[in-house]
Amino acid sequence: MKRSSLFIFAAKGVLFLFSFLLIAACLYGTIWNADIVFFDLLALVLPYLVIANLFSGLLAVILRSRYFLLPVASLLIWFFTLGSFWVLSVAASDESTDDISILSYNVRELEGYYRNPYPDVVSRIMNFILEEDSDIICFQEYARRRPVGENLNAYPYQFYYSYTGSKRYSPLAIFSKFEILSGGSLDFPNTSNNAIYADLMVEGDTLRVYNIHLQSLKFRPGSLKRENPIRLFNRLGKTIRKQKEQVDILLAHTKSSPYPYIICGDFNNTQYSKVYRKLKGDLRDSFLEKGNGLGRTLLFKVLPFRIDYILIDPDFEITSHTNYKVEYSDHYPVRASFRLPEK
Known part of the structure; x- marks a missing residue:
């Protein structure tokens, strides 16, 4: 030939x-x-x-x-x-001061991004949070420390969860300007990842917010070259199977919710995954409706991962979405605003 x-x-x-x-x-x-x-x-x-x-x-x-x-x-x-995977939002943001805003941020235990090891990373994150002044904040990998609590006095209602008995979960927290009526944890089995929820009194109605951190992929930028391909394949396969189990637990919990709900957090998977598509269901992805560009949320140069999401009840009107390029963690924070349906 x-x-x-x-x-x-x-x-x-x-x-x-x-x-x-x-x-x-x-x-x-x-x-x-x-x-x-x-x-x-x-x-x-x-x-x-x-x-x-x-x-x-x-x-x-x-x-x-x-x-x-x-x-x-x-x-x-x-x-x-x-x-x-590239979004160009035709409709401009129409956020108003009366809208409800929610911010989701994996803060990596407040230790900073290892490539940008700011000695004052806690202050930088807190200043960013206070400047954005969102009504609700969902933290993943949140390490509760005294300086943090003092800096977030603008959020009088807080639900924090890390332990249950002898089991330690990667800490999650929900901070709110709205009264938290109740909160709970889903306690994912055989993992340090978890999901929590809080029921908030918002404008006379009750809204449930789920803050989730699905099973971690557990690899870092630069580590792929050192990985054995077969071991990497097997490990990622186990991770995704675990994510699917966690999604089933979460969806079963949402079916018993007496309130409309929002799901946000670190899904550790892309918008093309079955994990995301199953979780999204009839909910509305704030980035797809009001975002722009790739929407990358993970500091990983090889792949433009979007793995952090805000999924909102279909009856709510999404008015804005923002991806922030602040490198204080290995994730970028995301924020959305929305309006409740008129009574």
Whole structure:
């Protein structure tokens, strides 16, 4: 076989592979009722698979090959099933001072991002929180310390959870300017990750806020080069299976909620995952409605991960969404504002 023929054969094979993987990922994420770890992990890198199909399609057009129809078809299927990872909000923010605002932030135990080890990271985070002046704050990986409590006196109602008996959970907290009527924990089994909730009295109505921190992926930027691929695959597969179990626990809890609710926090998975899609259900993703750009929330240069979300009751009107580029943790904070339905 000539080199040119071999190159064309290999190029066609790569084009077929990229198209097949993208179409399979779309079907798996929507109508394919199965649990296959490979496709769960494929959701983590799906934006790159989209880009690969885009470039392979352009190359086929340049070479005047009819095979360009394959990546075009796969890209159309992706766009109309899973949706774009790039958002351009047509409607401008119409937030008013009467709207309710909620901010979600994984603060990494208030230790700072290891690449930017600010000695005054606690003060920086607290100043940011106070400047934004949100009505409700959901912290993940929150370490309760005396200076923190003193700095958040603007939030008289607080629900903090870390321990139950001898079991230690990664600490979660909900701070509110609205009265907290009650709160509780879901106590995920066999893990340090967890979910909590608080029932708030808001404008004469009761609103439930879930603050969740699903099973952690447990890898850091720069660590992938040192990972054994098989061990990494197995570990991430176990993580995603655990996330699915936690989602089932959370959804069972929401079904018994007598109040409309919001789910926010660190999902540790992307918008293309079954974990996210199952949690979202009929809720509205504030970023998809009012955000812009990639919406990246994890400081990971290799992949533009969006793993922190604010999902809002479908009867509420979302008026704004903001992703902040403050590197005081390994996550970026996200904020949304909304209005309750008129009585």
